[in-house]
Amino acid sequence: MQLAVRNHSMPLEALRYEITPVGLHYLLIHFDIPMVDAAQYELGVGGHVKKPLRLSFEDLQSRPATTLAVTLECAGNGRARLSPRPLSQPWLGEAVGTAEWTGTALAPILQEAGLKEGAAEVVFTGLDRGLQGGIDQFYERSLSLPDAMQDDVLLVYAINGQPLPPQHGFPLRLIAPGWYGMTQVKWLRSITVTDRPFDGYQQATAYHYRTVEGDPGVPVTRMLPRALMVPPGVPDFMSRTRFVEPSLQLVEGRAWSGRAPIVRVDFSSDGGRSWSAAVLEEPLSPYAWRRWSARWDIRKPGEYELCVRAADAAGNVQPLDQSWNLEGVQNNAVQRVRVVVGTASGKQGAADMPWRRSSLP
Amino acid sequence: MQLAVRNHSMPLEALRYEITPVGLHYLLIHFDIPMVDAAQYELGVGGHVKKPLRLSFEDLQSRPATTLAVTLECAGNGRARLSPRPLSQPWLGEAVGTAEWTGTALAPILQEAGLKEGAAEVVFTGLDRGLQGGIDQFYERSLSLPDAMQDDVLLVYAINGQPLPPQHGFPLRLIAPGWYGMTQVKWLRSITVTDRPFDGYQQATAYHYRTVEGDPGVPVTRMLPRALMVPPGVPDFMSRTRFVEPSLQLVEGRAWSGRAPIVRVDFSSDGGRSWSAAVLEEPLSPYAWRRWSARWDIRKPGEYELCVRAADAAGNVQPLDQSWNLEGVQNNAVQRVRVVVGTASGKQGAADMPWRRSSLP
Numbered sequence: 001m002q003l004a005v006r007n008h009s010m011p012l013e014a015l016r017y018e019i020t021p022v023g024l025h026y027l028l029i030h031f032d033i034p035m036v037d038a039a040q041y042e043l044g045v046g047g048h049v050k051k052p053l054r055l056s057f058e059d060l061q062s063r064p065a066t067t068l069a070v071t072l073e074c075a076g077n078g079r080a081r082l083s084p085r086p087l088s089q090p091w092l093g094e095a096v097g098t099a100e101w102t103g104t105a106l107a108p109i110l111q112e113a114g115l116k117e118g119a120a121e122v123v124f125t126g127l128d129r130g131l132q133g134g135i136d137q138f139y140e141r142s143l144s145l146p147d148a149m150q151d152d153v154l155l156v157y158a159i160n161g162q163p164l165p166p167q168h169g170f171p172l173r174l175i176a177p178g179w180y181g182m183t184q185v186k187w188l189r190s191i192t193v194t195d196r197p198f199d200g201y202q203q204a205t206a207y208h209y210r211t212v213e214g215d216p217g218v219p220v221t222r223m224l225p226r227a228l229m230v231p232p233g234v235p236d237f238m239s240r241t242r243f244v245e246p247s248l249q250l251v252e253g254r255a256w257s258g259r260a261p262i263v264r265v266d267f268s269s270d271g272g273r274s275w276s277a278a279v280l281e282e283p284l285s286p287y288a289w290r291r292w293s294a295r296w297d298i299r300k301p302g303e304y305e306l307c308v309r310a311a312d313a314a315g316n317v318q319p320l321d322q323s324w325n326l327e328g329v330q331n332n333a334v335q336r337v338r339v340v341v342g343t344a345s346g347k348q349g350a351a352d353m354p355w356r357r358s359s360l361p
Numbered sequence: 362m363q364l365a366v367r368n369h370s371m372p373l374e375a376l377r378y379e380i381t382p383v384g385l386h387y388l389l390i391h392f393d394i395p396m397v398d399a400a401q402y403e404l405g406v407g408g409h410v411k412k413p414l415r416l417s418f419e420d421l422q423s424r425p426a427t428t429l430a431v432t433l434e435c436a437g438n439g440r441a442r443l444s445p446r447p448l449s450q451p452w453l454g455e456a457v458g459t460a461e462w463t464g465t466a467l468a469p470i471l472q473e474a475g476l477k478e479g480a481a482e483v484v485f486t487g488l489d490r491g492l493q494g495g496i497d498q499f500y501e502r503s504l505s506l507p508d509a510m511q512d513d514v515l516l517v518y519a520i521n522g523q524p525l526p527p528q529h530g531f532p533l534r535l536i537a538p539g540w541y542g543m544t545q546v547k548w549l550r551s552i553t554v555t556d557r558p559f560d561g562y563q564q565a566t567a568y569h570y571r572t573v574e575g576d577p578g579v580p581v582t583r584m585l586p587r588a589l590m591v592p593p594g595v596p597d598f599m600s601r602t603r604f605v606e607p608s609l610q611l612v613e614g615r616a617w618s619g620r621a622p623i624v625r626v627d628f629s630s631d632g633g634r635s636w637s638a639a640v641l642e643e644p645l646s647p648y649a650w651r652r653w654s655a656r657w658d659i660r661k662p663g664e665y666e667l668c669v670r671a672a673d674a675a676g677n678v679q680p681l682d683q684s685w686n687l688e689g690v691q692n693n694a695v696q697r698v699r700v701v702v703g704t705a706s707g708k709q710g711a712a713d714m715p716w717r718r719s720s721l722p
Contacts, residue, residue: 006455008369013393014527021526023384024394030598032374033385087599094367132598165382166375237391237493238448 009094015230015253018098018284018291019069022160025097026181027167028074028089030139031130034187038171043155047123047192050114057157057171063104066154068177069284071098071256075180075207075220078322078331086328093228093335098254098288101175103156106191107149115145115193122148123192123200124174124185135201141185142198143176152177152287155188177287178222178258180329182207210326217326223258224332225318227265227292227310231337242339249296253308254289260314261286267294271305272320272334278308301342309334370455376591376614379459379645379652380430383521386458387542388528389435389450391500392491395548399532404516408484408553411475418518418532424465427515429538430645432459432617436541436568436581439683439692447689454589454696459615459649462536464517467552468510476506476554483509484553484561485535485546496562502546503559504537513538513648516549538648539583539619541690543568571687584619585693586679588626588653588671592698603700610657614669615650621675622647628655632666633681633695639669662703670695 007028014024038057046052074095079086081093089095110122125140143153154175157164164170169186176183182202198204208217229251233244255262262283266275278292298304311317322333368389375385399418407413435456440447442454471483486501504514515536518525525531530547537544543563559565569578590612594605616623623644627636639653659665672678683694 006370006372008388009367011367011390011394011528013396016396017527021528023386023388023526023528025384027369027384029372031596033372035374035377130595130598131604136595136604165384166378167372167382167384234491234497235392237491243492243497 007089009091010097012094012228013230015228018288019100019160020097022099022162022165022168025099025168026072026074026095028076028095028181029128029167030132031128033166034127035166036127036171036187041171043172043188044190045109045113046190048116048119048195049110049193050116051112053109053113055109060104060155060172061157063108065102065104067100067102068152068154068175069098069100069288070175070177071096071223071287071289072181072184073223073226073256075182075329076327076331077226078333079328081333082322082324082328082331086326088328095181096228099159100161101154101156102158102161103154103172103175105151106153106155106174107151109155109191110149110193113193116195118195119145119193120196121145121194121198123194123198124188125190125192126185127187127189133201133205137201138189139185139202140200141183141202142194142200143183145193147176150176180207180220180223180258182220206327207329208327209330211324213326220329223256224330225255225257225259225262225310225312225316226332227253227255227308227318228335229253229306229308229337231339232296232306233339242337244298244339244341246299246301246341249298250293251296251306252291252293255280255292255308255310256289257310257312257314257316259316260312262290262310263313264311265292266309267296268307268309269296269298269304271336272307275309298341304339304341306337306339307334368450370452371458373455373589374591376589379649380461380521381458383523383526383529386460386529387433387435387456389437389456389542390489390528391493392489394527395488396527397488397532397548402532404533404549405551406470406474407551409477409480409556410471410554411477412473414470414474416470421465421516421533422518424469426463426465428461428463429513429515429536430459430461430649431536431538432457432648432650433542433545434584434587434617436543436690437688437692438587439694440689442694443683443685443689443692447687449689456542457589460520461522462515462517463519463522464515464533464536466512467514467516467535468512470516470552471510471554474554477556479556480506480554481557482506482555482559484555484559485549486551486553487546488548488550494562494566498562499550500546500563501561502544502563503555503561504544506554508537511537541568541581541584541619543581567688568690569688570691572685574687581690584617585691586616586618586620586623586671586673586677587693588614588616588669588679589696590614590667590669590698592700593657593667594700603698605659605700605702607660607662607702610659611654612657612667613652613654616641616653616669616671617650618671618673618675618677620677621673623651623671624674625672626653627670628657629668629670630657630659630665632697633668636670659702665700665702667698667700668695
């Protein structure tokens with residue numbers, strides 16, 4: 001509960017925005033948000049390098065800048081739908097967002113520091129500190145050297161044309177397009193090249209797909225494909241059940257994968273018994289979600305279960321049912337939205353009071 | 362659960378900011394966030410008036426502008442600490458935020474429309490629609506005419522110097538300083554003067570303090586006093602228990618009341634058995650929280666319960682224990698933060714690996 005009210009997902013109606021407004025993008029913050037003075041800030045670059053660097057915020061901003069639209073998703077998205085529910089942030093399926101991130105490429109900075117013979121990984125350490133798994137730690141994750149040297153891996157200082165707000169990693173964060181959110185280290189304190197695999201808690205213990213305790217498991221890496229829809233109609237406050245009047249509906253949403261381009265999205269209005277292909281639009285960048293839409297001509301009152309399923313060019317397809325795992329990571333089962341078609345309610349709400357009808361726009 | 366991941370509170374470390382950055386301010390959204398085209402937008406002003414108005418977004422922005430720092434808090438803040446827990450958004454105690462809101466005063470607009478004899482209330486209707494209590498409704502709330510005519514009641518189109526983001530009510534919302542959040546209607550569609558008490562769901566049914574079903578209850582109005590602290594030390598990810606090393610700590614936070622100025626904040630490090638007065642700073646405006654701070658000289662390892670308690674000039678003081686009510690509204694019992702003083706962990710984290718120590722800033 002403490003995690004659920006602290007962190008937040010993106011309300012599904014915000015799938016309407018190609019670029020998620022700041023404040024609607026999902027957030028998962030392991031420890032506390034650090035308060036950083038940009039004037040005092042320095043990024044250390046060290047470890048297995050010839051010339052360790054200390055870079056000021058000004059220096060970082062004066063380097064060549066790149067802006068990229070990138071979709072980010074939490075590795076634990078969908079966790080709360082598993083049974084039994086793994087103990088952690090209880091995401092339902094909305095831990096996603098797409099932003100335009102501006103920063104400078106990492107590779108030239110590593111080249112400037114000079115990689116020593118035998119350089120193997122690059123460790124990104126945040127300023128956010130706390131306990132997890134009984135270990136006192138700064139949040140930190142690594143990438144292999146080839147992954148870290150990709151052109152699209154950025155040290156980012158702006159989101160949607162504005163300075164990073166505190167919750168997104170001010171003053172500097174990593175963006176590694178395609179990878180789940182645990183990779184995107186915020187409040188970067190240092191970058192350390194290593195000559196051996198990094199064995200920190202968030203790398204070697206957490207973020208593994210395991211079905212049995214003690215199993216070494218498979219590390220979580222890039223995002224599996226997922227499509228989400230804007231739930232049609234209007235919601236009930238408590239149950240979030242949707243009510244739609246009989247009509248022709250254009251159901252829309254977004255789909256993404258961190259493994260390969262999205263090539264197909266299918267829509268079902270009968271709980272997955274039959275499917276039809278949705279229309280796909282071009283994404284803003286190779287790393288951003290694609291808009292999809294499907295027509296749903298619904299004249300008959302009753303209850304419906306809407307589903308949407310994405311597939312990528314690497315042959316990854318969303319499963320209909322979620323397979324359980326200990327940490328509740330990499331859940332990408334199809335979204336299911338229950339919709340009641342008919343008149344929303346027999347009762348007449350205050351919105352229809354006669355003294356109002358005449359005077360309202 | 363669906364409400365908890367959708368809505369979000371302000372992480373308590375953000376109490377460090379006098380003005381809460383966008384994206385950290387609490388949010389409670391009853392239905393869906395409407396997507397509004399400002400170019401097409403019109404505010405209707407009608408009902409019991411001589412000359413109904415239709416105001417464009419441009420017209421509203423061309424009127425005299427006022428910027429006010431205002432603290433907002435959800436009426437259900439603290440609900441999740443009640444037992445049994447009332448069924449609604451499960452806030453722990455962090456559903457608060459302070460922003461600089463810019464807009465134009467409501468009173469001159471009502472005067473321009475010309476109040477008819479017998480005008481009694483002003484109803485604010487949002488564009489957000491859904492079901493609650495079995496009633497299909499646009500979200501709407503009223504103020505009495507005297508309350509609505511206060512100089513400080515604003516129709517707001519900017520937050521912290523930026524256009525309102527969708528989740529805060531773009532393009533236009535109400536800000537009525539001092540009142541709990543349910544009053545601050547977002548995505549304003551119309552303003553309607555009435556000659557009788559408004560009996561809409563959110564006014565006549567919801568937002569009442571009741572201890573027994575069927576009781577008429579007392580309407581929720583202005584915020585009761587509350588103080589919150591930035592939890593000291595570092596957190597455990599799952600339990601959120603705090604760990605502090607033996608040291609002299611400056612504990613800080615904010616305190617506010619919608620009923621009268623905050624005149625006193627007391628701090629306790631022994632679960633409320635003994636109290637000492639905190640130092641208070643001036644607020645940014647009469648409607649904004651006041652910063653407080655207290656020294657906590659803690660040398661002895663062990664477990665502590667920190668508490669903070671505010672009082673206002675009208676004689677309202679935070680209770681030590683929360684009295685239960687059906688909706689879980691107006692909870693303002695003192696905050697209690699459990700802190701473990703000592704070395705955070707016996708285990709050595711990855712942050713202390715020898716190859717890192719030499720190269721880090």
